[in-house]
Amino acid sequence: MPLSGPLYERVASAPPVPAGLPLVIALTGFTDAGGAVARTVEYFRDQLEPAPVVAFDPDVLLDYRARRPIVTFEADHLTDFRPARLELSLVHDAAGRPFLLLAGFEPDFAWEAFAETVVGLAEGLSVASITWVHAIPMPVPHTRPIGTTVSGNREDLTKAHSVWQPHTQVPATVGHLLEYRFSQVDASIAGFVLLVPHYLGDTEFPGAAIAALDSLSVATGLTFDIDVLREENKPFLEKVAEQVEGSSELTTMLQNLEERYDSYMAGSGLGQPIIHTGDLPSADELAAELERFLASRPADDDKRGLR
Template sequence: MPFSGPLYERVASAPPVPSGLPLVIVLTGFTDAGGAVSQMIELFRDDLDPAPIVAFSSDVLLDYRARRPLITFDADHLADYRPARLELSLAHDALGQPFVLLAGYEPDFAWEAFSETVVGLAEGLQVSTVTWVHAIPMPVPHTRPIGATVSGTRADLTKAHSVWQPHTQVPSTVGHLLEYRFAQSGASVAGFVLLVPHYLADTDFPAALLAGLDSLSVATGLVFDGDAVREENREYLAKVEEQVSGNDELTAMLRTLEERYDSYMAGSTLAQPIIHTGDLPSADELAAELERFLADRRPGDDKRGDDLRGRR
């Protein structure tokens, strides 16, 4: 049973928040392929220095046994306990433009109460738009841009940037519920699902972070400094290319994924990718083969393959 208590508390030192700002939502949880969201949260907290407005209660929302906070064992004593954080904050982009940021862990409990609270807080702040991003693994090649599926009430974004529009049922996240409740309230809301190469989904893939930042930019007009991430991505891709080129089976699989992707995009009437984006799923059986191949590599079988999977 989760602890019963207030869902959140307002931060006494919170700055005043202008009305009409965009709301950006990035929550880790059920899926975070390529570490897209976790990398985004880290970048925002490190580079943008967001000022908390509301702090949500982990004792009410978080299952500590499922996601245990980190603590440091320092020789003979414990130090640096790092509790999980879920905060609504005021942040500023690279140009100093303000926006409201909801960032942290996905709640384990009280989804309806949490969603009602977030929608109410957003209405109180009179946010202009709501945009959220998450990422899922798909059988697409890393040699093509990362694409997105776009949902919500902003038909302009769906038409311009949604490269895959399935009709299916999926396990929901609290992000889905928030989008659903915001849409019901009449808000202008967009959700971006990044389609990340499944064989890189368990690594911190810098291109996934870049794609997430690009998605936020096209939806909100905010600008983020991605120069350091782009350099990291170049180095990352060089290592991936080295590993793939040294393995005939991976090379063949990649070529097949590229051919199927190119064939899909050539015949598609849907949107084109954003700056760093543009992947499409297909060939589930080939994806499964590649996934099994990577999973079956034991330590010592192939040092480069181990390096790729163990990067995270």
């Protein structure tokens, strides 16, 4: 698709941005198991009040037919149109420390131009580091900590926090392209892949967002007050426990996952091992019944991609 205009505009009222800040990237869209990234973006916007510095143009970057904006209908008229947002903002953590946040929808178009622009903006602002997160479903139990696979050029993080180190090819996201381009210019970058229980992949799992924020804290030293997420997570886990306890099949499924998890943890030399790489039952077999109970809010890229 040819570009129909500039990718972004600078916000006239933007505050001055100090040099040397960490850059955090959270883009919704293709892979977001448990709604981890979407809920993290929501947390940043609702709790930390980011001040936009650069606003990217959805008319250039977004396929509206694939991810439609949200309108509000009140009886006989429309009261609101919520456009897509993708912004580079100045934000402050719970301790008042500033950082840069690139958050919003994953672009559908102009990936190379977008990546070149983001790398250029980061270089112009002399960012100290780049960290991004996304989440994929894996056959792991929700009763154990959410593990991560870490990529990039920060060996301290890849060695300490990669619980699974695959050799494979996967469909790329624009986050992967950004990581690749930042690595090419020797910028300090780390990408965290959250390994979310596959049977919770199509739910809004607050624990996944907690793991995302914890990963960002580990990489950047930033601190986040996640009490609101912890309060959301309690009733969610209670609901999961109720459904598991009410089904012998689900109980057996969970026990099998826990045994494999614990066996792998005991025998692995990785930092935080969480999965068994042997012959697990298929994700479909393990997830079928629990997904019927818990997927009360099925995956909806249209909504997640426009937050």
